[in-house]
Amino acid sequence: xxxxxxxxxxxxxxxxxxxxxxxxxxxxxxxxxxxxxxxxxxxxxxxxxxxxxxxxxxxxxxxxxxxxxxxxxxxxxxxxxxxxxxxxxxxxxxxxxxxxxxxxxxxxxxxxxxxxxxxxxxxxxxxxxxxxxxxxxxxxxxxxxxxxxxxxxxxxxxxxxxxxxxxxxxxxxxxxxxxxxxxxxxxxxxxxxxxxxxxxxxxxxxxxxxxxxxxxxxxxxxxxxxxxx
Numbered sequence: 001x002x003x004x005x006x007x008x009x010x011x012x013x014x015x016x017x018x019x020x021x022x023x024x025x026x027x028x029x030x031x032x033x034x035x036x037x038x039x040x041x042x043x044x045x046x047x048x049x050x051x052x053x054x055x056x057x058x059x060x061x062x063x064x065x066x067x068x069x070x071x072x073x074x075x076x077x078x079x080x081x082x083x084x085x086x087x088x089x090x091x092x093x094x095x096x097x098x099x100x101x102x103x104x105x106x107x108x109x110x111x112x113x114x115x116x117x118x119x120x121x122x123x124x125x126x127x128x129x130x131x132x133x134x135x136x137x138x139x140x141x142x143x144x145x146x147x148x149x150x151x152x153x154x155x156x157x158x159x160x161x162x163x164x165x166x167x168x169x170x171x172x173x174x175x176x177x178x179x180x181x182x183x184x185x186x187x188x189x190x191x192x193x194x195x196x197x198x199x200x201x202x203x204x205x206x207x208x209x210x211x212x213x214x215x216x217x218x219x220x221x222x223x224x225x226x227x228x229x
Contacts, residue, residue, distance in 0.1 A: 011055035029067025036219035074166030096158035125212030126175030154181035
């Protein structure tokens with residue numbers, strides 16, 4: 001089975017968000033693109049509101065690592081597209097493997113159109129005391145709880161990938177990232193106030209030991225699918 005890879009480009013907090021991603025459409029091998037912009041309102045009653053949200057987060061999905069590496073060369077298509085709008089050093093980058101997990105109770109028809117949704121992005125900075133133990137527990141215990149959040153549209157879990165990149169911006173090194181996706185901010189807030197969230201918080205305290213923070217950011221997400229089949 002081929003596992004997708006995703007390039008995260010994370011805009012520095014307080015900077016002007018990226019406004020035009022149309023130039024990215026022609027990149028060879030780019031399967032899809034999601035642009036996240038921060039939501040100011042607090043949606044999670046159980047953890048503090050993180051005021052230093054990124055100005056934007058871009059997710060660029062590729063089916064093959066080789067295509068992603070070709071797109072991230074110095075002065076390559078991603079570098080040229082972003083540099084026209086903002087200094088690329090305002091971003092940090094990280095390439096990660098994608099685990100797309102199916103919600104326990106999918107909503108809506110297969111192939112349903114999606115343009116805008118609301119996403120909760122989470123980063124576990126790490127490191128874990130034992131990453132294999134951490135990831136095994138997370139996938140076997142925590143992810144199944146997440147998949148039962150009411151109104152959940154998508155669930156993805158990301159882990160680090162070592163690869164080449166010529167993009168002249170700092171590399172992030174989160175050991176894991178997650179996203180849960182809902183129709184809108186109200187649906188996200190409803191899920192985060194649900195009994196499932198209580199179970200998740202209890203399980204969070206049972207996670208294997210790790211260091212670093214776990215920032216959570218509520219984002220407005222815009223989707224684009226660019227591949228030609």
